[in-house]
Amino acid sequence: MKFFVLLGSAVSLASAMCSHGTSLSPRSDSIAAPSFGYTGTIGPLGWHSIASGNLECAIGEEQSPIDILPGVISSVSGTTLNVQLQNYAHGAELENLGTTLEAFANGTMFLNNKVHSLRQFHFHTPSEHRIDGEHYPMEVHFVFESADHDLAVLGFLIEVAGPGETSLPVLRNVFRHVEDASEFGEVTHTGALNFDQLRRHVRDSDVFQYSGSLTTPPCAQNVAFNIVRNPINIDVSVYKRVKKILKFNSRYTQNHPGEKNLLDFARDILDAN
Ligand SMILES: *[C@@H]1O[C@H](CO)[C@@H](O)[C@H](O)[C@H]1NC(C)=O
Numbered sequence: 001m002k003f004f005v006l007l008g009s010a011v012s013l014a015s016a017m018c019s020h021g022t023s024l025s026p027r028s029d030s031i032a033a034p035s036f037g038y039t040g041t042i043g044p045l046g047w048h049s050i051a052s053g054n055l056e057c058a059i060g061e062e063q064s065p066i067d068i069l070p071g072v073i074s075s076v077s078g079t080t081l082n083v084q085l086q087n088y089a090h091g092a093e094l095e096n097l098g099t100t101l102e103a104f105a106n107g108t109m110f111l112n113n114k115v116h117s118l119r120q121f122h123f124h125t126p127s128e129h130r131i132d133g134e135h136y137p138m139e140v141h142f143v144f145e146s147a148d149h150d151l152a153v154l155g156f157l158i159e160v161a162g163p164g165e166t167s168l169p170v171l172r173n174v175f176r177h178v179e180d181a182s183e184f185g186e187v188t189h190t191g192a193l194n195f196d197q198l199r200r201h202v203r204d205s206d207v208f209q210y211s212g213s214l215t216t217p218p219c220a221q222n223v224a225f226n227i228v229r230n231p232i233n234i235d236v237s238v239y240k241r242v243k244k245i246l247k248f249n250s251r252y253t254q255n256h257p258g259e260k261n262l263l264d265f266a267r268d269i270l271d272a273n
């Protein structure tokens with residue numbers, strides 16, 4: 001199924017995007033197959049051509065993800081965000097949206113003097129953000145929305161645990177039955193979810209902040225990114241099981257905030273020749 005949507009009708013778009021579950025693309029009973037991918041002409045270099053509403057992907061100048069340069073991108077102490085995440089002793093839903101694996105949980109984050117409510121969290125392999133040039137095997141995005149529809153993302157870079165290193169139990173439990181959601185449209189249950197350790201991790205870390213965009217079409221801007229500086233660990237065996245399903249769902253590194261979109265930059269050079 002192909003979607004050609006007009007500006008403003010993103011609400012009816014495939015729900016496979018980063019903004020799924022927010023007012024930009026509410027959850028619905030029937031999940032549409034994703035219109036975009038990560039390879040070829042429907043991959044990130046062609047997202048703007050899939051729908052007219054996706055133009056920001058090619059011309060927006062505050063796009064995500066970025067290479068976070070410490071000292072250039074500012075940071076705050078994680079305590080300021082007052083992140084609260086509800087625990088689920090009996091697990092939560094984990095759904096395969098075709099372009100990501102997404103789980104549903106409730107929680108809040110305090111940002112710009114407003115409470116933001118958690119809509120969902122989802123995963124990327126490899127990481128979308130880089131820190132000082134370095135990328136990581138995975139990244140998780142917790143997507144929040146304020147009452148007046150400001151979007152905010154709390155992102156964690158995920159490293160594989162080395163010998164003798166501990167991993168975060170909640171990451172193991174999220175993916176406990178991930179094989180049951182290996183195909184688009186399949187829904188499974190997570191194991192018990194306890195976010196206490198993850199919340200402590202945010203409190204004990206600096207958090208990089210910048211204004212960026214959805215990292216999937218329509219690449220809408222004014223998304224408040226909060227990337228936790230210290231990575232979290234996942235078991236190598238769990239990582240491999242998840243990578244087998246997610247395969248590759250990471251947008252390429254965008255230009256620094258405020259600088260020309262890299263696609264626009266490439267067009268200028270091609271047009272001049
Ligand atoms: C989140 O909270 C809303 C509103 O209270 C509720 O309807 C929904 O079922 C909750 N979802 C989860 C996953 O807890």
Ligand SMILES: [Zn+2]
Binds near residue numbers: 018122215
């Ligand atoms: Zn994402």
